Amino acid sequence: MQIDYIDTLTLLVPADLSNDAMTHFDRGLKKLLTEDPQTIAFDTSQLKYVTSSHIKLLWQIYNICLDAGVTMKLKSPSPGLVRVLKVLDLYELLTENFESMRPQLRKAVRIESGEIPPPYADEFRADSRSIDEALEGFLKFLRRFTLPEVVIFELRTVFYEVATNIRSHAQMGDDDLVVFTARFEGSKLIMVFADSGIPFDQISSTLDFDPQTASKNGQTRGLGLTLVRRLTDKMSYVRMNDVINVLTLEKKWGP
Amino acid sequence: MGPVAVDERNITRHTVRDDTLVINPGRMLDNNNAHEMVEAIALAQVKGYKFIIMDMSDLEFLSSAGVGSILGTVETSRKMGGDIILCNVSDTILHVLKVLDLADFLTIKATQKEALTLCGIDS
Numbered sequence: 001m002q003i004d005y006i007d008t009l010t011l012l013v014p015a016d017l018s019n020d021a022m023t024h025f026d027r028g029l030k031k032l033l034t035e036d037p038q039t040i041a042f043d044t045s046q047l048k049y050v051t052s053s054h055i056k057l058l059w060q061i062y063n064i065c066l067d068a069g070v071t072m073k074l075k076s077p078s079p080g081l082v083r084v085l086k087v088l089d090l091y092e093l094l095t096e097n098f099e100s101m102r103p104q105l106r107k108a109v110r111i112e113s114g115e116i117p118p119p120y121a122d123e124f125r126a127d128s129r130s131i132d133e134a135l136e137g138f139l140k141f142l143r144r145f146t147l148p149e150v151v152i153f154e155l156r157t158v159f160y161e162v163a164t165n166i167r168s169h170a171q172m173g174d175d176d177l178v179v180f181t182a183r184f185e186g187s188k189l190i191m192v193f194a195d196s197g198i199p200f201d202q203i204s205s206t207l208d209f210d211p212q213t214a215s216k217n218g219q220t221r222g223l224g225l226t227l228v229r230r231l232t233d234k235m236s237y238v239r240m241n242d243v244i245n246v247l248t249l250e251k252k253w254g255p
Numbered sequence: 256m257g258p259v260a261v262d263e264r265n266i267t268r269h270t271v272r273d274d275t276l277v278i279n280p281g282r283m284l285d286n287n288n289a290h291e292m293v294e295a296i297a298l299a300q301v302k303g304y305k306f307i308i309m310d311m312s313d314l315e316f317l318s319s320a321g322v323g324s325i326l327g328t329v330e331t332s333r334k335m336g337g338d339i340i341l342c343n344v345s346d347t348i349l350h351v352l353k354v355l356d357l358a359d360f361l362t363i364k365a366t367q368k369e370a371l372t373l374c375g376i377d378s
Binding site for chain 2: 128149150153154156157160161164209211212214215216218219220221222223224226227230231
């Protein structure tokens with residue numbers, strides 16, 4: 001950890017997320033916050049390889065800074081980190097600077113006034129119970145808005161199918177997390193799933209589905225991708241830095 | 256076998272005739288219990304139940320695996336001269352079936368009484 005007092009308070013974000021490193025980082029952050037700074041710069045130069053756990057950490061830092069009324073800046077983000085954050089639609093949120101503060105503040109005011117729904121973010125392990133819990137959290141978020149019940153049901157189905165596909169195919173470790181974000185754009189919801197499992201493109205794996213054939217073949221699996229594709233309006237997949245699977249889904253409703 | 260109280264993922268079943276079984280999948284039919292549903296249906300078919308009525312009156316969520324448990328077993332029932340008949344299907348569950356083009360492929364009745372009538376049983 002390095003603390004730099006030259007023009008703004010700076011804290012190094014560790015690449016190593018072991019308990020010791022995190023305890024050290026937490027102490028450093030708490031210490032900086034006691035100095036009541038306007039801005040803290042988080043030096044991410046060590047994050048050459050970004051995992052979902054790093055994204056989770058940055059998201060936690062963002063929320064801590066938000067609660068403390070402190071502006072968060074990212075210092076020296078690697079191109080890989082920038083790319084991941086942009087895909088997750090977190091880049092602008094986490095990289096406030098004086099040039100971009102005005103639109104950010106305007107956006108914050110619009111969120112505060114209820115004009116724009118706040119984004120949603122969560123992370124969860126790819127096991128059955130964690131998926132159920134994450135789904136409950138997502139449903140609570142959705143129910144804060146006046147969405148048609150059928151849309152909520154469709155979004156629930158999409159979340160469940162994607163999450164269980166990650167569970168079945170990404171071969172993630174017990175401690176690996178899936179990062180999920182969702183944000184509204186008018187009558188459209190953008191959902192992003194990011195995981196650090198093996199490469200798994202849920203889009204290219206999608207096959208045409210025919211009930212007659214499926215029934216004759218006794219097919220009991222593989223319908224999830226068809227369901228997701230038919231319940232969403234747009235899907236895209238990228239493998240980032242050969243480390244993270246990022247699946248983005250867009251769901252529209254209304255006229 | 257008599258009906259049992261509905262649990263979230265508790266599949267219950269009861270016989271209404273030698274060749275007709277009613278199955279209630281509970282509140283959720285998803286990846287966690289779809290394999291149990293496949294086993295329950297397959298066992299019933301082996302035992303000679305031609306008609307399997309799946310009463311979905313308690314069902315709140317049906318995942319693709321749940322759909323697969325029905326789709327993958329219905330052909331066997333039809334070859335036996337019977338069918339898997341869904342009843343008391345909520346609008347949202349029906350929506351999932353429609354999205355997968357299964358609403359016309361699967362036999363769906365409004366009530367269990369109508370499903371039983373289709374099996375030749377007057378309740």
